[in-house]
Structures are given as C-alpha cells and as structure tokens.
Amino acid sequence: MASNPPPTPQDNNVAFVEESLYEVHKKIHPRAVSGVFATWRWALVWFTQLLYYGLCWLPWNGRQAVLFDLVERKFYIFGLVFWPQDVFFLAILLIISAYSLFLFTAVGGRLWCGYACPQTVYTEIFMWLEHKIEGDRNARLKLDAAPMSGRKLLLRAAKYGSWILLSIWTGFTLVGYFTPITTLWGSVWNFTLGSWEVFWILFYGGFTYLMAGHMREQVCKYMCPYARFQGVMFDPDTLTITYDQERGEPRGARKKGVDYKAQGKGECVDCGICVQVCPTGIDIRNGLQYECIGCAACIDACDQVMEKMDYPKGLIRYSTEHAIEANWGWKEILGHIVRPRIILYTSILAVICVAFVWGIATKATLRVDVIRDRATLAREVEGGLIENVYRLHVMNVSETSHRYSVSVTGLNGIDMIGERILEVPPAAAKAFTVQVRVPPESGKKGSNTIYFDVKSMADEKVAVHEKATFLQP
Amino acid sequence: MQKIFWVLWPSFVVAGIAEGAFFTLIDPQELYLFGEPVHLSRMTTYSIGFFGFWLVCAASSLLTWFLQRSASEVNKGVGAQ
Numbered sequence: 001m002a003s004n005p006p007p008t009p010q011d012n013n014v015a016f017v018e019e020s021l022y023e024v025h026k027k028i029h030p031r032a033v034s035g036v037f038a039t040w041r042w043a044l045v046w047f048t049q050l051l052y053y054g055l056c057w058l059p060w061n062g063r064q065a066v067l068f069d070l071v072e073r074k075f076y077i078f079g080l081v082f083w084p085q086d087v088f089f090l091a092i093l094l095i096i097s098a099y100s101l102f103l104f105t106a107v108g109g110r111l112w113c114g115y116a117c118p119q120t121v122y123t124e125i126f127m128w129l130e131h132k133i134e135g136d137r138n139a140r141l142k143l144d145a146a147p148m149s150g151r152k153l154l155l156r157a158a159k160y161g162s163w164i165l166l167s168i169w170t171g172f173t174l175v176g177y178f179t180p181i182t183t184l185w186g187s188v189w190n191f192t193l194g195s196w197e198v199f200w201i202l203f204y205g206g207f208t209y210l211m212a213g214h215m216r217e218q219v220c221k222y223m224c225p226y227a228r229f230q231g232v233m234f235d236p237d238t239l240t241i242t243y244d245q246e247r248g249e250p251r252g253a254r255k256k257g258v259d260y261k262a263q264g265k266g267e268c269v270d271c272g273i274c275v276q277v278c279p280t281g282i283d284i285r286n287g288l289q290y291e292c293i294g295c296a297a298c299i300d301a302c303d304q305v306m307e308k309m310d311y312p313k314g315l316i317r318y319s320t321e322h323a324i325e326a327n328w329g330w331k332e333i334l335g336h337i338v339r340p341r342i343i344l345y346t347s348i349l350a351v352i353c354v355a356f357v358w359g360i361a362t363k364a365t366l367r368v369d370v371i372r373d374r375a376t377l378a379r380e381v382e383g384g385l386i387e388n389v390y391r392l393h394v395m396n397v398s399e400t401s402h403r404y405s406v407s408v409t410g411l412n413g414i415d416m417i418g419e420r421i422l423e424v425p426p427a428a429a430k431a432f433t434v435q436v437r438v439p440p441e442s443g444k445k446g447s448n449t450i451y452f453d454v455k456s457m458a459d460e461k462v463a464v465h466e467k468a469t470f471l472q473p
Numbered sequence: 474m475q476k477i478f479w480v481l482w483p484s485f486v487v488a489g490i491a492e493g494a495f496f497t498l499i500d501p502q503e504l505y506l507f508g509e510p511v512h513l514s515r516m517t518t519y520s521i522g523f524f525g526f527w528l529v530c531a532a533s534s535l536l537t538w539f540l541q542r543s544a545s546e547v548n549k550g551v552g553a554q
Contacts, residue, residue: 071515073500087497196516222475223482 027144028217030127031137031276035300037114044115045124053169056176061399068178074427080360081397081427085367092356099352101226103345105233107337108318109240110294113227119219120293122170122212123279126163133159137276163213164205171205217280220293227290236321237336241294243274243285243316244324251285256309267311274298274316284316365398368454370468373433378471385437388470392432394454396424403457406434410450411470413439422454436470443472479538484530491526492519 058065060078067076075082082089104111113120134140134155146152175197176184187193193201211219220227234240248268254260260267268285275283277297282289284298302316323333373389381387396402404422408414418434436450447469456462501518504511511518 084497196520
C-alpha cells in the first residue's frame, strides 16, 4: 500500500490506484496441533455433530422428534408443535441467538468462530481426514509439489472420496430434518427419492464439500459477515488471543538452556510453529488481526515449545488489552468481566429468555378462528328465526386427539344447528360449519356481538372464548 | 472469481432470509399464477421460490457491483488518450 505512486496531474479526479483487495490465494496446510484448546474444539465437534447427525433419527410419540415438516407446514420439536402462526417464537429464538453471540464475543472474543461455527467444525473434520490420508503438513506440502504418480492419484482419490461421502451424508441428514428421515432412507434404497430431495441433498452436500474441503479460511476471511463486524463487540477487556510482546521480543533462535537474557533476547524462539498451525495463515505476533478466528491453535503449539525450552507457558495466551498493558493475572482479568456492556447484554438476554420460556410454557393448545359465511348475510328460516352461518376453523396444537364442545352465547334465545361436539386429531386443524339462529326480536338491527365457546371435553382449561358478529336484518 | 462471489454469495444469504420470511407468512397452496391456483407440490414451490429470490437478489448485487466501478475503470475502454 505504501508503494502507491503519487497522483499524477493527468488524473482529473483523485488518483485511483486499482489494486485487488484480495491477494492470490495460496493453499494453507495447517500443521496438526494437540493441546488443551484443540481438545476443547474436538469436544465441541463431537457434541455438535452427534446432535446434528443423530437427532433426526430419534423417534418421539411415533414420529420423528425433531422434524421441520415443510409440506404439512408444521414444525415438531419433541413434544411441541409449531404452526406458521408461531413464527413469533422463531423470531425470539433468533434474537436470543444474536444476543448470546454478542455476550460471548464481548467476554471471550471469537469463541463461536474458534470452536462451534459449522465452518470450523467441518473444516476440522475434513482436515482430520486429510491428515489421516495424506499425512501431516510436510508430507502434504511434498505431495502437492510432487508430479502426478500412481501413489499421488490414489491418495487424492481416497481424500476426495472420503470428503464426498461425508458431504453426501451431511446433505442427506439436512434433508432428513425436512422429510421424515426413515422414509427418506427407505426411498434411497427403493430408488424413489423425489427429484427435489436429490437436488437438495446434492446442493447442501456440494456446499459442504466446497466450503470445508476447498474454501476453508477464505469463508471466514471473505464471506462471513460476522467476521467483519465482530470487532464492534470488542473492548479493552475482551479476551483475545494475544502474543505477549514484552516477554517475547526481541525474538530469535537459541539453544536450550542458553541464557537468552544475556544475549538480549526475549522468550520467543522464532520457531514459526504458531504460523504453521494457523488455519488462516497469519502471524499472531503481529497483533490482533481480523483474520484470527480465535481457534487458539497457536496457543497450544507455542505452549508445547515453551515446555520443551523449560520456559513458562503462555507466551501466546488468552488475555485482554488492559491485562497485557498492566501485567494483570487471571484474577484481575476475571474481575473486569463485570462491566456495563456485559451487564446490559446479560440482562437483555435474561429478560428475553424468560419471556421465551414463559411463552412456550403457556402456549395455547387450542386455536379457533371464526369466519362468517360471506355468501349469505342473514336469512329467515322456519319458525321465523334469523340464521347466520359461520365456519369454525379449529386447530388442535396438542399432541393428543381432542373432543371439543361448542356453544354460542350473547343474544336472547340464541341457538345453533350443526355439530356440537367436534373431534380433531393431534396436531391437526379442521373446519366445521355451524348455523346460528336467533329470534327476530332479539338484539338490535345490524351487527350484534356473540361469543363462541370451544372447550375440550377432557380438560376444562383448554378453552377458547371467541368473538363474532351476528347480523340482524 | 471474486466478483462472482460478490454477486452470488450475498444474494444467496438474503434469498434464504426472504424465502423463510415469505413462506412462513404465505402458504404456497394459496398462491395464484396467472390467475390460476398453483398446482405444484409445496416442495416444488419452495424450491422454485428460493431460486426466484436468489435470482432477484443476484440481479441487485450485480447492479451494485456494476455501479461500483470507479471512473477510471469506466473510462479505460474509451478512446486512446
């Protein structure tokens, strides 16, 4: 950037020096790493993926426990059934997720990116396969440089093959959350998969393959919107992966046991391992950079080197800007977690979570819509009575079949013809037609308010009191 | 390559959100196409809907990218100075 030529007078506007924002991509071969944080990441890989690949196979009350049935427009989550009318809960869930992310980021930096983001998790799994098949960093670099041979072809085929199988399974699992997975599995073997099902399996599988196999850190660097704005949540008390410059510099190679202080050196042995393990290929010693996804691979790697050198661990560690400046220990860092920003995020999150749980717990299990038949406003029937026709749309949102009693009130002498006992199967909606009859002298001319009462015969508390209008000519 | 991503990626994300919001509120069976009720299965309508949204969003991203070109880039092809 500093080498940009100065503006020339020929340019009648400000000189534009067009530079590609993106350097030519070099394939990054991160060195495998083990340690405390790598173990944490693997724990989360196992946890999230057992959940993802496993949950769709779990049965519940004779159906799939978690099923987003798009065709029937109903979402089942264990004992709960959500209808499109419940989109409100989905919105709250998204707000909760967003605030949790803000809170975690403000406290611990990019914890999400480093440990739980699907991009990280799948990249980790794909890299593990790559490592098992092609060997570690040096072997892979060698293989990349080597000319095509039988061995290279075999290794490449095994790697891409295993990636493709895993991707297809991932795509299949995704579709299995939208179409009952046991039926889907059956139709794979009968060759009766629907064309859209095949399409979405391949679409999602293809994206998994592309993102985890080939794009990797580029997704975080160029595609992820969160990576671009996460800095907003940071403050000088946010934990980030930090290289202790004061302790490490001036860096330099040395033999074990040499008095480096006498040589005027810091504790960084300049082995470059922190750069080799970095999945985004940065040098953390240059300070915090937006490419850093907070995976802590460099901490694990550096700690191993420090151990070998008999130096104290933590030359690269989780620390905060303030802590590095003032040489704080963990006690002071933890003491600074409680601060206005954190209190604000936590209290908003707590309020929304309570509202969400309360909303779910008190979610109505019966809904009734009353629609007046618009074809006939009002008509006179036998006995001089005036009749209005209504359609009752009764939605049973519970998991059991219910019988409901219907009654109507609000006008003198009001009565109804039609079914008085309505039976609705679990998680289903049914429409019923009812004729309401009223003596002509009852109520006023024009519209009168009447009420329909729909009550479950098994549980008195499951009841709906719904307003409607009765037209008196 | 990057330009393709600039156009296709943000539009993909926004299309996903639009698809979710639209079909949560509207049942595909209640849609009319040229005055005729849609006879396609819900799965087909959802899928076509998603690609429809993606296409529209991509058109918008494409236009943004097109208008973002600097003056020097636009002038590049004009005459020899």
